[in-house]
Amino acid sequence: MVNFTCYNPVKVVFGAGESARTGKIVKDLGKTCLVVCYEQHDFLDSLLNSICSSLEREGIRVLTHYTVTANPLLSPIHAGIEICRAEKVDFVVGVGGGSVMDSAKTIAVGACYEGDVWDMFMSRHDSSVRIVTPKAALPAVMIPTLPATSSEMNNIAVVTNDKTTEKSYLQSDLIYSRISIMDPEITCSLPAYQTACGAVDAISHIMEAYFNCAPDTPLQDRLQEADVVTIMDLSKKVLADPKNVALRSSIMWASTLAWNGWLQCGIAPGSPMHQIGHVLSARFGVTHGATLGIIMPAFFRYVAPQRADRFVRLGEKMLGLDLSNMTELEGAYRAIDAFEEYIASVGVQTKLSQVNIPESAFEDIANDVVRISCDANGNLPSNPPVGKEGILAVLKLAL
Numbered sequence: 015m016v017n018f019t020c021y022n023p024v025k026v027v028f029g030a031g032e033s034a035r036t037g038k039i040v041k042d043l044g045k046t047c048l049v050v051c052y053e054q055h056d057f058l059d060s061l062l063n064s065i066c067s068s069l070e071r072e073g074i075r076v077l078t079h080y081t082v083t084a085n086p087l088l089s090p091i092h093a094g095i096e097i098c099r100a101e102k103v104d105f106v107v108g109v110g111g112g113s114v115m116d117s118a119k120t121i122a123v124g125a126c127y128e129g130d131v132w133d134m135f136m137s138r139h140d141s142s143v144r145i146v147t148p149k150a151a152l153p154a155v156m157i158p159t160l161p162a163t164s165s166e167m168n169n170i171a172v173v174t175n176d177k178t179t180e181k182s183y184l185q186s187d188l189i190y191s192r193i194s195i196m197d198p199e200i201t202c203s204l205p206a207y208q209t210a211c212g213a214v215d216a217i218s219h220i221m222e223a224y225f226n227c228a229p230d231t232p233l234q235d236r237l238q239e240a241d242v243v244t245i246m247d248l249s250k251k252v253l254a255d256p257k258n259v260a261l262r263s264s265i266m267w268a269s270t271l272a273w274n275g276w277l278q279c280g281i282a283p284g285s286p287m288h289q290i291g292h293v294l295s296a297r298f299g300v301t302h303g304a305t306l307g308i309i310m311p312a313f314f315r316y317v318a319p320q321r322a323d324r325f326v327r328l329g330e331k332m333l334g335l336d337l338s339n340m341t342e343l344e345g346a347y348r349a350i351d352a353f354e355e356y357i358a359s360v361g362v363q364t365k366l367s368q369v370n371i372p373e374s375a376f377e378d379i380a381n382d383v384v385r386i387s388c389d390a391n392g393n394l395p396s397n398p399p400v401g402k403e404g405i406l407a408v409l410k411l412a413l
């Protein structure tokens with residue numbers, strides 16, 4: 015283990031029907047709120063009406079900002095910040111998946127900063143750009159509609175700058191939501207593909223930590239294995255029985271725990287697979303969970319010769335495989351094959367060709383990853399370190 019600070023101040027109100035009580039739950043946060051949601055929000059209209067009505071019943075003035083797209087963009091966030099300033103908004107409410115929640119968190123912190131909120135994003139990991147540290151933020155309330163990102167309970171927001179096509183992240187304890195209202199009933203109408211991509215994304219958050227971490231963390235290893243097994247099991251059951259609130263409840267909480275910090279204590283995780291996936295989303299608009307469905311198996315195959323024992327453990331503990339009659343490396347590749355089979359079985363893409371990304375784009379993709387996410391030595395924060403040649407090799411393995 016390495017030294018760590020564990021801090022998570024989010025008040026979680028969890029359970030079927032809780033979103034209808036939003037007004038009562040958040041009434042102490044102020045008199046004017048900005049509700050943030052998707053540009054295409056028809057499928058959430060009854061939920062939005064219920065939430066806005068409950069806020070208004072408590073005497074709260076409700077402004078709306080329904081502008082968010084998948085892979086959220088910076089421009090609508092700037093517009094939301096302007097509304098907060100002009101209308102003296104007291105708090106921000108995000109109703110949606112990771113894109114909406116990350117936008118709402120960024121609006122909340124951007125409203126308290128007179129410069130461009132992009133100054134706070136880690137658009138380069140070298141010392142050539144000064145990253146502004148946030149000093150204040152409006153209170154934010156998250157009402158997640160898609161179990162996936164843990165944004166409802168973590169201090170991270172990921173946004174694409176639509177002027178530069180850089181997808182980068184902001185990390186600050188100030189962007190923890192004040193209250194997250196997690197109502198699994200909302201998720202019963204989620205389409206199968208979104209449900210599956212959310213599950214793959216949540217699993218990827220654990221895999222990032224499982225492979226790119228400090229050694230000798232037996233408790234965290236076992237917690238991560240339990241969460242992956244749980245999400246894999248529940249994702250299949252939910253896809254077969256989508257209206258089952260009990261199943262939806264369990265996968266929602268399991269997904270939140272995947273990246274809310276508790277499983278990452280003492281292991282100093284990196285997120286190299288996300289850094290490659292972000293470029294695929296920024297350049298080609300690929301759904302976030304699908305980018306991880308594609309990159310994870312390829313990245314695993316690239317590092318397997320150096321981490322074979324870890325992949326054997328993955329196969330045995332997360333997938334229940336008997337690998338005892340194989341060499342360690344054979345077992346590693348068998349485990350990776352089985353993991354890829356799980357991703358495909360829930361209907362998520364596992365190859366770049368399935369999302370129409372050609373080999374001719376690899377050089378540009380790799381250059382973006384290096385420019386945006388690699389350290390001063392040109393490496394991703396991974397174990398083992400992976401530089402540009404490695405990124406190109408991973409992309410080839412993902413074809």
Ligand SMILES: [Fe+2]
Pocket residue numbers: 163215216218219288302
């Ligand atoms: Fe993710």
